[in-house]
Amino acid sequence: MSNPSEYFKSAASVDNVIFGFDDTDLKVLLIRRGEEPFYGDWALPGDLIAPNENIITAANRILYDLTGLENVYLEQVMTFGEVDRHPKGRVFTIAYFSLVNIKRVFPKASSFANEVSWKTVSEVDQLAFDHLKIMNTCLSRLQTNLRLKPIGFELLPERFTLTELQQLYESVLRKELDKRNFRKKIIKMNIVKDLNVYQTGVAHRPARLYSFDEESYQQALKEGITFEI
Amino acid sequence: MSNPSEYFKSAASVDNVIFGFDDTDLKVLLIRRGEEPFYGDWALPGDLIAPNENIITAANRILYDLTGLENVYLEQVMTFGEVDRHPKGRVFTIAYFSLVNIKRVFPKASSFANEVSWKTVSEVDQLAFDHLKIMNTCLSRLQTNLRLKPIGFELLPERFTLTELQQLYESVLRKELDKRNFRKKIIKMNIVKDLNVYQTGVAHRPARLYSFDEESYQQALKEGITFEI
DNA sequence: CCAAAAGTGTTGTTAGTACACCCATGG
DNA sequence: CCATGGGTGTACTAACAACACTTTTGG
Structure with a gap:
């Protein structure tokens, strides 16, 4: 200086x-x-x-x-x-x-x-x-x-379907994912809550709605879980 | 402004x-x-x-x-x-x-x-x-x-033993690692070259010396391999 | 011959991957 | 009754984790 x-x-x-x-x-x-x-x-x-x-x-x-x-x-x-x-x-x-x-x-x-x-x-x-x-x-x-890190939820509304979550991952990562395997992984990570509520007004079988589980989510954020997709 | x-x-x-x-x-x-x-x-x-x-x-x-x-x-x-x-x-x-x-x-x-x-x-x-x-x-x-990413080698001399590499990982990550599993992983990653040269003047069985394999290393750096340790 | 670190395989467990059909709704 | 996307299980494969003894050298 x-x-x-x-x-x-x-x-x-x-x-x-x-x-x-x-x-x-x-x-x-x-x-x-x-x-x-x-x-x-x-x-x-x-x-x-x-x-x-x-x-x-x-x-x-x-x-x-x-x-x-x-x-x-x-x-x-x-x-x-x-x-x-x-x-x-x-x-x-x-x-x-x-x-x-x-x-x-x-x-x-x-x-x-x-x-x-x-x-x-x-x-x-x-x-x-x-x-x-x-x-x-x-x-x-x-x-x-x-x-x-489980930051994908930040881009979604409070209530979302697993398909929406999967589309988000596919779109950002530019890679197709297997539906069954994706769901297994998300559920096992224990960071989403099943709200026991369903979509309405859709021209197909209505999907379950989930929210993320704030507590487990904060925990997972800190730990920076590996979410190998 | x-x-x-x-x-x-x-x-x-x-x-x-x-x-x-x-x-x-x-x-x-x-x-x-x-x-x-x-x-x-x-x-x-x-x-x-x-x-x-x-x-x-x-x-x-x-x-x-x-x-x-x-x-x-x-x-x-x-x-x-x-x-x-x-x-x-x-x-x-x-x-x-x-x-x-x-x-x-x-x-x-x-x-x-x-x-x-x-x-x-x-x-x-x-x-x-x-x-x-x-x-x-x-x-x-x-x-x-x-x-x-395989950046650990940057901290080592050109020729190093696998034990030295392991100690580096243990010291930085503050976690003990299993010797056999560590070696298997490093060898399989294909980013070190066995120089067929040994330590000299040590009061124990001399260790093999390795260098990192520049080509595979650059490849792995780009890909950002997961090196889950 | 003793001390020190090098080097090496197997087995059980867990996670990953690939894959196809029936279900519930609106129109 | 058709179209649309929702939802589910199994079998194979690959990676991970735990673990103990023999080898080679210098002093």
Whole structure:
């Protein structure tokens, strides 16, 4: 730190990869930028961290401003800070991903976003800044952790069918799974509660509804069970 | 970004948790600070990132300056940026860990460090700043990844015995392992080469020496084999 | 010849994988 | 009565866990 003033000239931001699941596809919540640079391009929601704001607070703020949600699963993934990644100066961006129940989100446009929309992750091929790289890094991390920790439930409504859970895993991991084996594994893990309640109004045999078992779930989260799928 | 000048006043640094292994214990390379704040305290090696320097470049620079080593395993873990973590201003620090062959390191003091020394990880209970938290976060990550990826070899000399490898795993994971089962697993994974060379000058039956098989190793690294130990 | 660590197989148990048919409902 | 997805069991295979004695060297 030979000349400190040279160093205290960078900014830090949080970019948040908000994942949701809509019964068939993994989605990501994107904004269309309402200001330069990259005016009009799709981008990850994010913002600079205020001088007296902690990182996790900023991450929660971005999520809350866009979705109105609090107490959501949020995981720090990686910091990106290539010298030329931002045209306005040196900006280190700390990438988070979050998992939300898509039906609870009613996205609203804001001062920095003209438009907000859920996009299918596998169809996103261009974003402002280095956001595509950031999104893909977060996707890899989600895929890894989905197999090691029981975090899939965060993407589902409170009551779900085992088929919905299986579709979520298949969609995120991009791999087909055997129905009977999947169910055996989930049941044996002891992290779902059978509610003894059934779907209604479906044109086929109604499925049982489950919720996750909060206590066993917290236990399993800590232990980071191996969920080899 | 209502008033950009307010935001571009923070600094970014890299702190590097350099792990080594000395036949029995997992070690970490620490420096004794030669300047304020925390003058005289033990700390992680780290430095501010220069205005035109990339993050990974800074991480490699810190490692090189302290150890003379290049092309070393380096993994970004997490960014810490509590508002009050640094008394001189807002400093976001990006934590890395690296794995080095301890016998290749001849640590040298530098402008910012009075003293450099290997400390046993399990005995470190106080460090400058929030460095203890950073070290422990990196240790957890190492423990997780040691079980999922074949990175243990990075801590050993080129030629090693299977017993040395086992001791490394036991020491890092803090768990005793069965000798026969451990060997079976390692051999079956196909990532070590039997050199058909033996230890000399030991007061017991000499052990076979192995090196890791670079090609199979790179393959396994990509796949992130499950190495359930 | 003693001390020290190296090296080696088998068996029982558990988890993983592959696979096909009947059931309950709405239209 | 048809279409749709729900729900269930078994047999084979692979991986894991537990466990004890003989070998080779230096001193």
